[in-house]
Amino acid sequence: MTAFLTMPPDGPRSPSDTVTVFGGAGVTAVESDSVRRAAARMAAAADDLRSAARLCLAASEDVVLPGVAGAATSRQPDDGLGRPVAALAPVARALEEAVQDLARSLIQHADLCDLLGWRLLRAAGLYEEAESTAERVVGALVTAGAFGTGAAFGSQGGLGLAGAGLLAAGELAGRLGGGLITGGAPWAVSGRLGSAAVRDLAPYSDEVFAGLGSGVGQAQPGLANGYPGIAGGAGVLAHVTRELPLLGNDDQGVRVTRITAEDFADGSPPAWSDTGARSVQEAVARIDSLYPATGGAPPGTVAVQKVTGPDGAVSWTVLIPGTQSALPAEHPWDGRTDVELVADQADGATAAVERALADSGVGPDEPVTLVGHSLGGIAATALVSRAGFAERYRIGGLVTAGSPTGLLTTPPGIPALHLETPEELVSHTDGRSASENPRTRDRVTVVRSLRDSADADDRAASGDVVWAHSVSTHVRTLDLAIGVGDHRVTEVADRIGPRLDGTTVSTTFYRAERVGR
Amino acid sequence: MTGACGPPVPGPADPTAAFAAAVELLARGTDQLLAAAVEVDWEAPAAELYRAEVAEAALAVARDISRLKEAMSRVAVLRAAGGQG
Numbered sequence A: 001m002t003a004f005l006t007m008p009p010d011g012p013r014s015p016s017d018t019v020t021v022f023g024g025a026g027v028t029a030v031e032s033d034s035v036r037r038a039a040a041r042m043a044a045a046a047d048d049l050r051s052a053a054r055l056c057l058a059a060s061e062d063v064v065l066p067g068v069a070g071a072a073t074s075r076q077p078d079d080g081l082g083r084p085v086a087a088l089a090p091v092a093r094a095l096e097e098a099v100q101d102l103a104r105s106l107i108q109h110a111d112l113c114d115l116l117g118w119r120l121l122r123a124a125g126l127y128e129e130a131e132s133t134a135e136r137v138v139g140a141l142v143t144a145g146a147f148g149t150g151a152a153f154g155s156q157g158g159l160g161l162a163g164a165g166l167l168a169a170g171e172l173a174g175r176l177g178g179g180l181i182t183g184g185a186p187w188a189v190s191g192r193l194g195s196a197a198v199r200d201l202a203p204y205s206d207e208v209f210a211g212l213g214s215g216v217g218q219a220q221p222g223l224a225n226g227y228p229g230i231a232g233g234a235g236v237l238a239h240v241t242r243e244l245p246l247l248g249n250d251d252q253g254v255r256v257t258r259i260t261a262e263d264f265a266d267g268s269p270p271a272w273s274d275t276g277a278r279s280v281q282e283a284v285a286r287i288d289s290l291y292p293a294t295g296g297a298p299p300g301t302v303a304v305q306k307v308t309g310p311d312g313a314v315s316w317t318v319l320i321p322g323t324q325s326a327l328p329a330e331h332p333w334d335g336r337t338d339v340e341l342v343a344d345q346a347d348g349a350t351a352a353v354e355r356a357l358a359d360s361g362v363g364p365d366e367p368v369t370l371v372g373h374s375l376g377g378i379a380a381t382a383l384v385s386r387a388g389f390a391e392r393y394r395i396g397g398l399v400t401a402g403s404p405t406g407l408l409t410t411p412p413g414i415p416a417l418h419l420e421t422p423e424e425l426v427s428h429t430d431g432r433s434a435s436e437n438p439r440t441r442d443r444v445t446v447v448r449s450l451r452d453s454a455d456a457d458d459r460a461a462s463g464d465v466v467w468a469h470s471v472s473t474h475v476r477t478l479d480l481a482i483g484v485g486d487h488r489v490t491e492v493a494d495r496i497g498p499r500l501d502g503t504t505v506s507t508t509f510y511r512a513e514r515v516g517r
Numbered sequence B: 001m002t003g004a005c006g007p008p009v010p011g012p013a014d015p016t017a018a019f020a021a022a023v024e025l026l027a028r029g030t031d032q033l034l035a036a037a038v039e040v041d042w043e044a045p046a047a048e049l050y051r052a053e054v055a056e057a058a059l060a061v062a063r064d065i066s067r068l069k070e071a072m073s074r075v076a077v078l079r080a081a082g083g084q085g
Helices: A029-063 A087-123 A133-155 A155-177 A195-219 A229-243 A280-290 A335-342 A348-360 A376-384 A455-464 A463-471 A470-481 A489-501 B015-039 B045-081
Strands: A019-023 A254-259 A301-308 A314-320 A366-375 A394-401 A418-422 A441-449 A504-514
Touching: A019 A470, A019 A489, A029 A087, A029 A314, A029 A348, A029 A366, A029 A394, A029 B045, A087 B015, A155 A489, A195 A280, A254 A348, A280 A301, A280 A314, A280 A366, A280 A394, A280 A470, A280 A489, A301 A348, A314 A376, A335 A348, A335 A376, A348 A376, A366 A376, A366 A489, A376 A394, A376 A418, A394 A470, A394 A489, A418 A470, A418 A489, A441 A470, A441 A489, A455 A463, A463 A470, A489 B045, B015 B045
Parallel strands: A314 A366, A366 A394, A394 A418, A418 A441
Antiparallel strands: A019 A441, A254 A504, A301 A314, A301 A504
């Protein structure tokens, strides 16, 4: 039993039905066989219910007897009880309506059967929505068109690349910054895109970025450092942001310093500083406190939290926010770092996190969980994937929200959870959709299609890049995925979650700045 | 539904037979649902949720069967009253 006609629900879906999960620990052969059999039974039940509904609808027309339908009849035969038959017409009509109502109920229950079968297959990882032929064709055309645009920018030499660099860094960082473009300009293309356009383009954004990146890299192979595809294009743009006048800067690394309560806008650190996160969602939500606009933290702030359990075991959580400046800034949470990370080049953000960890005194056997939003998620994944880092630290887990991580490979055994949504565009800037992220037993990607949701807020967010990319949107995605009981998500969250909380908790905040600017 | 005047005459089709066939289909569908609930040999949270929701769906269909049977009774009474009983 392999073929299934079970389809996702038509039209707007309940928010939990817009979640799709890739990767993670799959079900066993026995389990998957039983799931498939059950789904087949659900489909058969739905067929029976629809057939019954058709019979009821057809029969309902015969309920009203000929001759009793019209109230004004010239002949009104007696019904045997002393009433004229015409008097039965209202009764017959009511019965007809009741049967039609019953038929509608049966059709709704048939739809529910299909939905439950689809949900079961999806939760077991046995259903995946395939791209239609039309979508594949459009995707290929979009890639080809974007490739040409990227190559045109690249072939213009320094000026063309400067334009591409400005556009890419501004766009990328503008999106990654979640609206906090503290050093950026208001001309971000995303701001000009109408909400409908964002919604419609979202499914093809991975093709756009893949095509653009490949085109730029192809036009300037020397600057791409031999990297193919989007990593090569990002390498070219990273070179532009570093080297060209006005755009670049000649900094000499990063300086990382501890900050105190007085450094925060309201004179106090986040309220959670001395409590551990009780869930992965809570850990992700805390990142909002590290943005200057939403948390009052200084630009370029990361948090390192030490958690001691009742048994004395120590674990650490590192919270890393995303881009805070579209243009190269005095801190490494800027557009330059974005393209450097995608290009797999040395960058200031990972350097800053490494220094913060070194300063914190993390022991070799003390698990470290890295949680990042946007640029912070790329930095976290880049660290985990780097040779040496996983040897120096015991990685307890990796959580990213709205980060393009598909080009990075994480070591086996490390639970990793990625949260994405196509409408944020950001997570597609590596040219990979969520379904193209690496799928392993340890690595799970949760993606939510906001535009398919029946929820008004989700619909609004689907046309708003900043909203779609916000920390809160990703927290809700994880809430929904856990709420539907997807075992791949709960399994990886259960591996990460216990390390986030303890009986004694302290947090150190670090500010990173570029040196030499 | 013809709307014609005159004494009641037997309709072109007997809805009772159609309703009886529908009841049979619904009974079979309910059996399929119950089997689908117990069939899943999977202990994941999603499977628990699924079992609960399928059980609810089976109950709902069972209520539909009751409604259908009640409709059959009402049809029989009506048709009897209309001179066909």
